[in-house]
Amino acid sequence: MQTYVLPAIYAVIVILALPLLAGCVLIAERQFRAYLQGRGNSEAVKPGLWEPITEVTKLLMEEDAIPSKADPVVLWAAPVVSLMVVLLAFSVMPIGPAFHLADPNIGLLFIFGIGSLAVHGVVLGGWASNTQNSMTSALGAAAQLIVYGAVTILGVLSALLLSGSLSMKEIAQAQLERGQWFIFYVPVGFAAYFLGSLRITTSASFDSASPGNESDKAFISAYRGFRRCLYLLAGYMNVILVACIATTVFLGGWLRPLAGYRDRFPGTSVELLDVLPAMVMMGAGIYFFWRARRLTVNIRRTGGFLVAGLCVVAAALLLGVLFTSEGFMQGVHGAFWFVLKACAYIYFVFWFRFEFLPAHRDMLSRLEWRMLIPVALVNLITAAVAILTSQDTGLPMRLTTLLATAATLGVAWWLFKNPPEELAAMRAGGE
Amino acid sequence: MLNTLFFYFLSAIAVGSAILMVTRRNIAHAAIFLVTALLATAGIFLQLQSEFLFIVQVFLYAGGIMVLFVFAIMLLHLEPAGGLPKFSRPQIVAVTLTLVLGAQILYAVFVGRSSLRLPALQGNISPQNTEAVGDALFHQFIVPFEIASVLLLVAMIGAAVMAKRRV
Numbered sequence: 001m002q003t004y005v006l007p008a009i010y011a012v013i014v015i016l017a018l019p020l021l022a023g024c025v026l027i028a029e030r031q032f033r034a035y036l037q038g039r040g041n042s043e044a045v046k047p048g049l050w051e052p053i054t055e056v057t058k059l060l061m062e063e064d065a066i067p068s069k070a071d072p073v074v075l076w077a078a079p080v081v082s083l084m085v086v087l088l089a090f091s092v093m094p095i096g097p098a099f100h101l102a103d104p105n106i107g108l109l110f111i112f113g114i115g116s117l118a119v120h121g122v123v124l125g126g127w128a129s130n131t132q133n134s135m136t137s138a139l140g141a142a143a144q145l146i147v148y149g150a151v152t153i154l155g156v157l158s159a160l161l162l163s164g165s166l167s168m169k170e171i172a173q174a175q176l177e178r179g180q181w182f183i184f185y186v187p188v189g190f191a192a193y194f195l196g197s198l199r200i201t202t203s204a205s206f207d208s209a210s211p212g213n214e215s216d217k218a219f220i221s222a223y224r225g226f227r228r229c230l231y232l233l234a235g236y237m238n239v240i241l242v243a244c245i246a247t248t249v250f251l252g253g254w255l256r257p258l259a260g261y262r263d264r265f266p267g268t269s270v271e272l273l274d275v276l277p278a279m280v281m282m283g284a285g286i287y288f289f290w291r292a293r294r295l296t297v298n299i300r301r302t303g304g305f306l307v308a309g310l311c312v313v314a315a316a317l318l319l320g321v322l323f324t325s326e327g328f329m330q331g332v333h334g335a336f337w338f339v340l341k342a343c344a345y346i347y348f349v350f351w352f353r354f355e356f357l358p359a360h361r362d363m364l365s366r367l368e369w370r371m372l373i374p375v376a377l378v379n380l381i382t383a384a385v386a387i388l389t390s391q392d393t394g395l396p397m398r399l400t401t402l403l404a405t406a407a408t409l410g411v412a413w414w415l416f417k418n419p420p421e422e423l424a425a426m427r428a429g430g431e
Numbered sequence: 432m433l434n435t436l437f438f439y440f441l442s443a444i445a446v447g448s449a450i451l452m453v454t455r456r457n458i459a460h461a462a463i464f465l466v467t468a469l470l471a472t473a474g475i476f477l478q479l480q481s482e483f484l485f486i487v488q489v490f491l492y493a494g495g496i497m498v499l500f501v502f503a504i505m506l507l508h509l510e511p512a513g514g515l516p517k518f519s520r521p522q523i524v525a526v527t528l529t530l531v532l533g534a535q536i537l538y539a540v541f542v543g544r545s546s547l548r549l550p551a552l553q554g555n556i557s558p559q560n561t562e563a564v565g566d567a568l569f570h571q572f573i574v575p576f577e578i579a580s581v582l583l584l585v586a587m588i589g590a591a592v593m594a595k596r597r598v
Contacts, residue, residue, distance in 0.1 A: 004433070074463065105561055106482045113486040116494025120466065123501050127459060139505065146498070166561060 010101045014090050022236035023052035029350055036354045059232075062225045067129055070222065074128035079223070079230035082121030086237045088114045093244050094168050096254045096334030098327065107168035108160070111245060112153055119145050122219060125231070129222030138219035147368050148199040154376035155192030158383040159249050162186070172253030178397070179260055181252040185401045186383050188408045190250045192376040197242040198352060199364065243345040244338075251341045254334030270322050274329070277336045278319040285311030366423070374415060379408045437478060445471035462500050469493045483561045 030051055066072060089111045094100035104110060119142045126138020159182040160166065163174040175181050183190045220231045247253060256276060263272045285308045292304025321332045386404035390397040445468050452464035473488035540547070568576050 071459075074459070104482050106486050109486045109490070109561070110482075113490040113494060116490055116498075119494070119498045120501070123498070123505065124459075124463065127501075127505055135505065139502065142498070142502070 007101050010099065011091065014101065015087060018087065018090065018237050018240065019233055021240055022233055023056075025236050025239055025346060026052045026055070028346070032347070032350050033354050036351070056229060059225055059229050062228075064225045064227075067131060067222050069130045071128040071130065074124050075222075076227070078121050078125035078128055079227045079234070080121075081124065082118060082234040083230050083237075085114055085118045085121065086234050086241055089241055090244070092168055093241075094172065094248070094253065095244075095338050096331050096336075097169070097172075098331030099335060100169065103167055103169045106166050108156065108166045108171065108245075108249065111241075112149070112156075116149065121234070125223070126219035129219070131222055134219045134222050137221075141219055144199060144364070147365070147373075148196045151196030151368065151372045151376055152193050154373065154380060155189040155194075155196060156245070156249055158186040158189035158376075158380050161380075161384055161387055163249075168248050168253075172248055172255060175252045176255055176259050180398070181250065181255075183250040185397065186250075186379065186405070188375065188379040188405055188412075189383065190246070192372055192379065193246060193250065194348075194352075195372060197246070198349060199368075239346060239349065240342070243342040243349070246345050247338055247341040251345070252337075254338045256333065256337050274322055274333065275319065277333055278315045280340070281311050281315035281318055285309070285315060370419070370423070371412070371415060375408065375412045378411045379404075382407050434478065438475065441471045441474040441478070444468075445475070458504055459501070462497065462504055465500075466493050466497050469497065481560055483564050 027049060066075060091101040092104060092107045092110050094103065106113075122145060123138050123142045126134040126136075126141075129135070159171070162178060162182055162185055163171040165171060165174065178185070220228055223231060252259065256273060258273060261273060264270060265272060288304055288308035288311060292301055292308055295301045295304055318332065318336060321329045382404035383401065386400035387397065389395060390400040448464040448467040448471065452461045452468060455461040455464060469488060469492045473485045473493065476482075476488060477485040
């Protein structure tokens with residue numbers, strides 16, 4: 001019975017927590033975009049914390065209209081497929097060394113395998129709506145999902161060469177044994193993953209960034225109310241999922257920075273660097289305190305002080321767990337680092353997305369086929385050669401992977417400088 | 432107990448959706464039921480602790496080939512107006528053939544029922560079956576594997592060339 005009870009509890013926690021986190025991602029996206037674009041946040045909702053609640057309430061109060069020629073059953077099932085796929089992928093995600101639902105031998109393969117089913121959610125949603133616009137948009141979106149899925153997998157493969165295992169826990173552990181996070185060994189693989197995942201995560205948004213009938217999101221145009229909510233929720237959870245994968249595979253998972261450095265405080269069993277999480281939280285608390293003092297609106301001021309206080313409490317807790325059992329401490333600190341890294345990744349995804357204007361679909365396809373896939377393939381080969389060379393000759397892997405990265409970047413530069421004829425003509429024509 | 436329950440649950444889904452798949456008149460619905468059947472079969476693989484087979488089934492069949500099917504269905508409008516015809520000559524032939532084949536299989540099972548016992552499951556199945564498959568592919572069966580890869584590559588290039596010529 002034990003084998004079922006604990007995972008079941010974890011599963012309930014994951015299922016309940018993820019939609020809330022998706023709401024947080026929505027707030028962060030809105031606020032950050034408003035900041036980057038140099039304007040205030042939307043005037044309708046203040047403070048911004050209410051945004052997910054108002055958005056979802058607005059959607060839920062809509063009339064549940066179904067297009068007259070739609071296929072009702074498939075229309076109902078397609079968003080559920082999209083949501084299920086993301087939730088299932090989280091079942092193998094280790095958030096810290098202690099918190100994971102399952103750790104199968106096929107971990108990463110499981111995530112990508114289940115993720116390949118997401119195409120069905122998109123295509124069936126577009127088909128079931130039975131309108132031209134939804135259908136064509138769904139096919140376009142599905143095609144993009146497939147090609148960008150290929151890029152992300154090619155990027156991750158180069159890290160898998162280093163880990164030698166598909167299990168998510170062992171991938172994180174391998175980065176401890178290799179002494180460095182995999183992003184430093186295969187930066188080009190990480191870049192390919194980043195660019196690929198960027199495209200996947202933009203597939204759902206409340207306000208479509210691209211013009212209506214050309215939009216990749218138009219496949220949900222026939223969806224109203226709760227079902228639309230499900231699609232959007234799946235989209236935001238996808239952002240979290242992509243960040244979690246990147247954290248585990250490239251950014252060392254739950255390992256703290258300098259995980260190999262294990263000096264201890266004299267006379268105790270507490271490692272020197274284990275105070276880092278508490279210091280980070282303390283620094284955040286001080287920063288929020290400083291910001292809150294300068295605010296003028298009363299409610300914001302109070303809120304700012306509240307956040308600062310919470311940060312200090314969290315810092316105290318993170319310091320406090322140092323004096324509990326070793327396993328508990330590892331679990332809490334591991335979760336802290338994991339969440340911090342995932343948040344940082346999401347931050348960079350948003351940054352990149354808002355910094356560059358949304359490109360048209362054919363431009364993205366060109367980038368994908370002409371640039372990303374060839375470079376990712378070359379990176380895979382050079383990484384494999386680098387690892388084998390280091391194993392055979394005893395050269396430090398840092399050196400060989402550095403050379404491999406340089407070679408890959410050289411190929412990328414050559415590809416960029418020598419475009420096929422029609423592309424060169426396009427560039428010259430100023431299109 | 433729970434294992435048996437899961438097994439019957441998955442088998443019921445697999446068989447049920449397989450039947451639904453061949454009886455639906457809407458071709459897109461048939462494709463959806465085929466996906467369901469494939470996924471249920473994958474679930475049974477997972478229950479037998481062959482995770483690699485499970486994920487390959489999900490990845491290649493449900494995620495890869497079925498997406499191609501769905502694309503083809505939706506792009507080519509294979510669907511005749513009002514769904515497939517209910518009753519036609521080829522179907523009579525098909526039903527006859529199916530019945531004959533079913534009778535053959537049942538007869539074979541009946542004749543060989545004493546030798547159908549599989550050897551008992553070994554206590555510890557290696558959890559590393561992904562590595563085992565990889566090892567077998569790249570050491571023992573490297574030549575057939577490479578030939579199959581080249582064949583697939585040739586097919587892919589051929590398809591691209593043929594498609595290009597028509598455009």
